[in-house]
Amino acid sequence: MPDPIPRAQPPPLRTIRWWRWRRNPLRRPSDLLWAWIGLILAVTVAITAPLAGWALGATVHDRLTLAANEQARTGRHTAAVLLMDAPAHPEPGSAEARETQYPAKVRYTAPDGTVRIATTDVDPGLPTGHRVRVWTNAEGQLTDPPMPPDEIRKRAVGSGALASITVIAIGTLTYRLTARVLDQRRMRAWEAAWRQTARRWTTSP
Numbered sequence: 001m002p003d004p005i006p007r008a009q010p011p012p013l014r015t016i017r018w019w020r021w022r023r024n025p026l027r028r029p030s031d032l033l034w035a036w037i038g039l040i041l042a043v044t045v046a047i048t049a050p051l052a053g054w055a056l057g058a059t060v061h062d063r064l065t066l067a068a069n070e071q072a073r074t075g076r077h078t079a080a081v082l083l084m085d086a087p088a089h090p091e092p093g094s095a096e097a098r099e100t101q102y103p104a105k106v107r108y109t110a111p112d113g114t115v116r117i118a119t120t121d122v123d124p125g126l127p128t129g130h131r132v133r134v135w136t137n138a139e140g141q142l143t144d145p146p147m148p149p150d151e152i153r154k155r156a157v158g159s160g161a162l163a164s165i166t167v168i169a170i171g172t173l174t175y176r177l178t179a180r181v182l183d184q185r186r187m188r189a190w191e192a193a194w195r196q197t198a199r200r201w202t203t204s205p
Helices: 013-017 029-074 095-099 149-202
Strands: 076-082 102-109 115-122 131-136
Touching: 029 149, 102 131, 115 131
Parallel strands: none
Antiparallel strands: 076 102, 076 131, 102 115
């Protein structure tokens, strides 16, 4: 009984994965160029992404902290009286109700001693005459209180993460666009080579 014909073994996965870096008769100059571009982009993104995230996060943290300190220096908390009933939440006592606020008119005394009326957000269901705490700026206008450190830190981290993701997305898009351009160049080269070959095949001796 004849020996069975041995089956060809597929090349190792490592060989297939790094074939653009290995010398072989099928590798074209564009393949090596593609490999170098991918390597350069990978190194650039690996270095730039964390640096961009740190730089933007630190900038946002410093600016928000400076703004909060300025608000704390020039503004103040004061008491205000509701001039109307605040709307009731449809689901009182729920987690959503604890996070929801409604605009309502209030009366308060500005730092210069004048009595003013303005609109601010208050908890749902508060009755007329209820006292609430509001923040006024140096001109006596109602404004948001200074941002707490935890909120500043969250926004800084979020901004840094967004910067890093943006760098990664740009690097990925650049790699794909480069691959598309190289593929188009290869297709044009194949078409030109095929036209030359086809002319020789179809020419009668």
